[in-house]
Amino acid sequence: MIRFEENIEQIEMPENLAIGLMVAKQHEKCGTVGCDFDYFGFAFGQSPFPPPRPLVKALEENAGKSGYADAEGIFELREAVAGFNARHFKLEADPERIIIGPGTKGIFFLLFSIISGDVIIPVPSWIGYAPQARFLGKKYYPLSTYPENNYKLTAEELEKFLGTLDGGQHLLVLNSPNNPTGQVYSKSELTEIASVCRKHGVIVFSDEIYALTTFDFSDYVSIGTIYPEGTFVFNGLSKDRSAGGYRLGTCHLPDSDCRKIKEGLKKLAATMYTNITTPVQHAAVTAYRENEEIEDYLNVTRQIHRIMGRTTHDLFTSIEGLRVTRPDGGFYFYADFNELKDELLRAGVKDSNGLSKALLSHPHHIATVTGDALLLPDDNFGARIAYVDYSGRQVYEAYLANMPVNKEEETAFVKKHAPMMVSGAEAVSEFVASLKTGTLQLELQ
Numbered sequence: 082m083i084r085f086e087e088n089i090e091q092i093e094m095p096e097n098l099a100i101g102l103m104v105a106k107q108h109e110k111c112g113t114v115g116c117d118f119d120y121f122g123f124a125f126g127q128s129p130f131p132p133p134r135p136l137v138k139a140l141e142e143n144a145g146k147s148g149y150a151d152a153e154g155i156f157e158l159r160e161a162v163a164g165f166n167a168r169h170f171k172l173e174a175d176p177e178r179i180i181i182g183p184g185t186k187g188i189f190f191l192l193f194s195i196i197s198g199d200v201i202i203p204v205p206s207w208i209g210y211a212p213q214a215r216f217l218g219k220k221y222y223p224l225s226t227y228p229e230n231n232y233k234l235t236a237e238e239l240e241k242f243l244g245t246l247d248g249g250q251h252l253l254v255l256n257s258p259n260n261p262t263g264q265v266y267s268k269s270e271l272t273e274i275a276s277v278c279r280k281h282g283v284i285v286f287s288d289e290i291y292a293l294t295t296f297d298f299s300d301y302v303s304i305g306t307i308y309p310e311g312t313f314v315f316n317g318l319s320k321d322r323s324a325g326g327y328r329l330g331t332c333h334l335p336d337s338d339c340r341k342i343k344e345g346l347k348k349l350a351a352t353m354y355t356n357i358t359t360p361v362q363h364a365a366v367t368a369y370r371e372n373e374e375i376e377d378y379l380n381v382t383r384q385i386h387r388i389m390g391r392t393t394h395d396l397f398t399s400i401e402g403l404r405v406t407r408p409d410g411g412f413y414f415y416a417d418f419n420e421l422k423d424e425l426l427r428a429g430v431k432d433s434n435g436l437s438k439a440l441l442s443h444p445h446h447i448a449t450v451t452g453d454a455l456l457l458p459d460d461n462f463g464a465r466i467a468y469v470d471y472s473g474r475q476v477y478e479a480y481l482a483n484m485p486v487n488k489e490e491e492t493a494f495v496k497k498h499a500p501m502m503v504s505g506a507e508a509v510s511e512f513v514a515s516l517k518t519g520t521l522q523l524e525l526q
């Protein structure tokens with residue numbers, strides 16, 4: 082018998098795997114009753130687009146660079162990232178403040194391992210942070226946010242919460258645009274949060290992986306520009322350049338203790354994985370240096386995300402009983418089912434984890450993410466709705482060929498090019514309607 086480390090039990094199945102297994106199981110079950118199973122894919126948060134061509138070409142050209150590389154990232158790339166961050170986010174252009182790591186997720190793990198302190202996570206949250214903290218034996222606090230503030234943490238709430246904690250350093254995770262709510266923090270909100278953090282010596286881990294998808298990017302502000310002495314800014318190639326599988330993330334370090342942070346990182350990297358795949362690093366130089374084609378790509382994909390996000394949001398808003406956030410960036414919005422709590426309980430949906438099972442069950446076939454995967458308490462019936470279920474390649478071409486210029490055309494565009502999202506919204510509407518009339522049939526196991 083093989084014995085396992087207890088720590089591995091601290092990590093629950095990541096949402097994509099869990100939902101994948103649920104879909105497969107459901108498929109099997111439906112197959113036995115002759116069901117032509119297809120499901121509405123509101124669960125997965127992967128970019129639907131192919132990566133920008135110059136990046137793919139650069140990877141082909143650099144495939145021969147097979148030697149080991151610097152643990153913190155090759156200088157050429159760190160220089161390119163620093164320049165990119167200065168151009169887009171007004172962060173200081175200093176390559177010494179940049180580290181390259183195994184995706185944003187991987188850099189979170191490395192820095193959680195290096196920087197001491199309990200972790201504060203505003204909820205609802207992306208699944209990634211809490212299991213890492215748990216695995217590393219770090220204490221973490223899920224901190225509730227509220228619909229009246231669009232689920233954004235306020236400075237007052239943070240101040241109040243910090244007042245309940247004992248001393249010691251704390252790490253605040255901020256995520257803007259937010260997964261799962263699609264909300265973007267404004268400059269004034271960040272300024273207020275930063276001043277609370279400065280007062281209490283709180284370190285900010287700012288996850289800005291969706292920053293460049295912000296629909297109105299001219300308004301985007303990184304808290305790294307406001308609180309440079311205490312903020313780590315995380316970003317990478319996964320979302321805006323659609324290259325999640327390249328596993329390349331970046332972090333812009335605070336302007337204090339930079340050398341010491343890097344020493345820790347180099348030790349960990351050298352011990353665990355040596356360096357990020359060398360050809361990918363060389364290719365990524367192209368993705369971060371000034372490049373007109375990549376800028377065009379970012380602009381076009383951002384517009385498509387806006388059209389898809391806002392139109393799908395409008396379809397969900399018209400479903401009575403749901404309270405839905407209006408996305409300003411990222412791949413998601415948040416649908417609050419709490420007004421239907423009594424009906425859900427009556428139908429046998431006991432908790433928020435059960436909500437995704439109910440939505441997925443026959444004949445609804447709606448894949449979403451709920452419950453633990455959003456760090457929600459059991460009695461909170463919220464769901465993350467991802468609006469990226471379409472063929473990015475085709476939609477990109479269609480958008481360039483005929484750009485929709487008003488809301489009507491945008492709705493028609495979504496109906497034509499993302500029909501599964503439109504029928505998925507109808508399926509949710511039917512689910513809610515039958516919930517209200519008490520006729521909801523659930524094949525829950």
Ligand SMILES: Cc1ncc(COP(=O)(O)O)c(C=O)c1O
Binds near residue numbers: 256316317318325329
């Ligand atoms: C908020 C957030 N942060 C980080 C990640 C992971 O990023 P990466 O692929 O760079 O590890 C995701 C991916 O879903 C995400 O939604």
